[in-house]
Amino acid sequence: MINVQKNVPLAPYATFKIGGPAKFFTEVKNEKELIKALAYAEKNGLECFVLAGGSNVLISDNGFNGLVIKIRDTRYAIRDTRVECGAGILLSEIVSKTAKAGLSGLEWAAGIPGTIGGAVRGNAGAFGGCMADAVEKVRVVVQGKPQAVNYKLQECKFGYRSSIFKEKQNIIILSVILKLKKGNAEKIQQRVESIIIKRKEKQPRFPSAGSFFKNPIVNDEKIIKKFESDTGLKMKDNKIPAGWLIEEAGLKGKKIGGAQVSKKHSNFIINTGGATAEDVIMLASIIKQRIRSVFNIQLMEEAQLVGF
Numbered sequence: 001m002i003n004v005q006k007n008v009p010l011a012p013y014a015t016f017k018i019g020g021p022a023k024f025f026t027e028v029k030n031e032k033e034l035i036k037a038l039a040y041a042e043k044n045g046l047e048c049f050v051l052a053g054g055s056n057v058l059i060s061d062n063g064f065n066g067l068v069i070k071i072r073d074t075r076y077a078i079r080d081t082r083v084e085c086g087a088g089i090l091l092s093e094i095v096s097k098t099a100k101a102g103l104s105g106l107e108w109a110a111g112i113p114g115t116i117g118g119a120v121r122g123n124a125g126a127f128g129g130c131m132a133d134a135v136e137k138v139r140v141v142v143q144g145k146p147q148a149v150n151y152k153l154q155e156c157k158f159g160y161r162s163s164i165f166k167e168k169q170n171i172i173i174l175s176v177i178l179k180l181k182k183g184n185a186e187k188i189q190q191r192v193e194s195i196i197i198k199r200k201e202k203q204p205r206f207p208s209a210g211s212f213f214k215n216p217i218v219n220d221e222k223i224i225k226k227f228e229s230d231t232g233l234k235m236k237d238n239k240i241p242a243g244w245l246i247e248e249a250g251l252k253g254k255k256i257g258g259a260q261v262s263k264k265h266s267n268f269i270i271n272t273g274g275a276t277a278e279d280v281i282m283l284a285s286i287i288k289q290r291i292r293s294v295f296n297i298q299l300m301e302e303a304q305l306v307g308f
């Protein structure tokens with residue numbers, strides 16, 4: 001039996017601190033419980049949403065009219081250079097445990113909120129690194145299938161903030177095996193700490209879902225030249241920081257209700273207090289329109305919209 005609760009407020013589970021209730025809500029700690037939760041949803045004709053650390057979601061003010069499955073498997077084990085992680089363990093915890101164990105390869109992820117499962121699904125990345133560089137194998141449950149299966153690295157189809165798990169919403173990540181490299185624990189720790197400091201300098205402290213938009217691919221030479229001469233940075237993989245475009249378009253600090261374009265980092269939409277999902281959506285749509293009309297570029301949300 002699984003414990004299913006009704007009308008559970010979701011805002012406390014999201015780093016944005018926004019969102020209405022889940023009509024049905026359950027927590028799962030292992031494969032058996034996940035399969036039972038999925039069977040419950042199927043039997044009752046409910047749509048499912050998998051919620052992990054809630055750090056990359058904007059939940060509708062009306063909540064989610066189905067079953068929210070909160071992933072709670074927080075087990076992990078370090079074996080030589082491999083780390084086996086339950087999908088629900090915090091990425092920050094794995095960064096800290098592996099750094100202490102003298103394993104290198106996840107330093108870039110220091111300070112990213114959310115779980116290992118969420119990070120693998122979105123191929124989270126920062127400071128030149130991403131999850132795809134560390135993943136060896138992913139164990140998943142495919143909705144409607146009675147048993148979990150393993151995906152090898154190539155089968156995960158990782159790309160920029162994307163993966164097969166993001167493409168196909170019916171695949172739920174249960175656990176992940178990471179392959180890291182042996183290194184000097186002290187040096188790894190120092191790099192982790194320096195990245196945490198850089199994050200604190202660059203990112204706002206208000207509730208948010210992190211970078212709201214993906215960095216778009218840009219081929220317009222004029223925009224690229226302006227970006228490179230203004231910032232002194234070289235463009236990587238033809239991607240321009242969405243935050244730079246938003247700032248150039250004069251939207252830094254723009255506010256709708258309680259939602260605001262952060263003055264510290266223009267790709268963060270922050271909840272300054274009492275923001276509704278509608279405020280955020282209205283602000284995001286103003287940003288998208290302005291970026292289209294100024295630069296002829298279409299921004300795409302990185303944050304997952306839930307219940308809209």
Ligand SMILES: Cc1cc2nc3c(=O)[nH]c(=O)nc-3n(C[C@H](O)[C@H](O)[C@H](O)COP(=O)(O)OP(=O)(O)OC[C@H]3O[C@@H](n4cnc5c(N)ncnc54)[C@H](O)[C@@H]3O)c2cc1C
Pocket residue numbers: 015049050051052053054055056057071087112113114115116117118119120121122123124125126165171172173174203208209210211304
């Ligand atoms: C302050 C701040 C800074 C951030 N910095 C970064 C950054 O530097 N780089 C970066 O990439 N991201 C960043 N993010 C975004 C976010 O932290 C990451 O995307 C994170 O990996 C999301 O994990 P989560 O567990 O919170 O997922 P959630 O927000 O709970 O879920 C996100 C999506 O993943 C799905 N999902 C979650 N777990 C599973 C699972 N086990 N199986 C299948 N699907 C699943 C959910 O259904 C949802 O669609 C930041 C966010 C914040 C608030």
